[in-house]
Amino acid sequence: MSKFSTTDLNSKSSAGTTDVEKQLTHESPTVPIAAPKTLGAGTALPIGVFATTLTTLSLSLMEWRGVTTNNVFVANFFFAAAFGKLPWELSVGNGFAYTVFSAFGLFYAGFGAILTPAFGVEAAYGGDVKQYNNALGFFMIMWTVFALVFLVASLPTNLVYIIIFFCVELGFLLVSASYFATADGHPTSSVGLKKGGGAFCFLAGLTGWYLTFALLLKDSIVELPLGDTSRFFAKRKAE
Structure with a gap:
């Protein structure tokens, strides 16, 4: 019986056959893959929802056509804002926009819960108008602080974002003051502050529509x- 050594087998294999692994490694064609787009249209959805919700709310705050009750906007607060803002920016890795849109979506959901009788928020105060409006003022002032953070964080982005957050900041601040004015028994001042806040929210909504387009x-x-502003806020590299 003939005996073959391992060396003989290896030499015959290399002489008479082709190394399939090497062939696949070296001869497979390279197919270029196009870089994914930033999904600008997807980003437009949360911006458009933000503009729609804030603009309609601002009309009520300004008491256009005699509308002073906000309950009809609960549909926007719960469904359009809460669900239309959350997932889109996370899918493209835009952390800043995801944080902003998620925060405003949750804000509207919370505000909608306050306005919905089924949650019993207003009823829990048992007709104590002063305490209820002070609580609403605290609710709004905390979101005013949050909006200020967004305003500062938007400085290295563009003028459109800056205008939006600047107007939202002033709008929320005036609405907060209007609740405190109501609690202190100053209805005329409260209405004036609320309308002023609505005007700034209206400007923020219109600017949001511009960004959507x-x-x-x-x-x-x-x-x-x-109006790109990033060039004014270039990060300094460590020397």
């Missing part, structure tokens, strides 16, 4: 200016 149209029709 800019995001939707930039890859198809026209690229609207946003």
